[in-house]
Ligand SMILES: [Zn+2]
């Protein structure tokens with residue numbers, strides 16, 4: 124909350140500065156929500172404009188089946204062969220989180236690394252994590268990933284790899300990263316196939332199903348991990364990340 128206040132003041136200051144020095148800065152008062160936000164689960168998320176920012180609130184719950192719901196739950200599904208669950212259930216955690224980003228995010232002057240914890244919010248409502256696991260590399264924890272590339276512990280349910288509950292080798296929206304840029308599946312709507320112009324973060328600037336204007340966005344990179352998975356977003360952030368919490 125404290126950080127938010129400072130960011131707000133800094134933004135206001137920067138705005139008034141540029142406003143007085145130049146006539147036609149991008150002082151577009153008609154900030155509007157991208158249609159991409161329509162794809163976020165309405166039961167799990169609350170998304171609204173706050174000035175030139177968009178606020179994404181989520182209860183952190185996935186809107187799809189998983190073994191991690193626990194037997195007896197309506198969304199419980201039996202695990203696949205070889206799966207080794209962590210001893211945690213989705214219902215055992217409060218995954219409530221808030222992310223506030225610009226409606227018009229820009230690339231930062233230099234990229235920055237992702238860290239442990241939530242680095243994005245998926246359209247399902249649950250968190251996106253990077254390619255690391257708290258107590259070691261993700262590889263040793265991979266057996267605990269459910270069919271949708273997610274697991275729990277020691278925090279809320281979160282995805283590390285391509286979330287097959289709704290996207291698999293396609294151009295669907297995956298979610299939003301903490302720097303405000305959207306992340307899509309392995310293919311791009313602009314060409315219908317795997318993009319060949321991605322930067323080191325899996326990003327590029329092109330049209331999408333949500334924008335006829337070319338905008339910067341990320342993709343899940345089409346690089347196999349452990350012969351089975353596709354990491355969602357190892358980083359780095361090309362924009363300026365906000366805290367998710
Ligand atoms: Zn994890």
Ligand SMILES: [Zn+2]
Pocket residue numbers: 307310311312313318327329330340341342
């Ligand atoms: Zn693209």
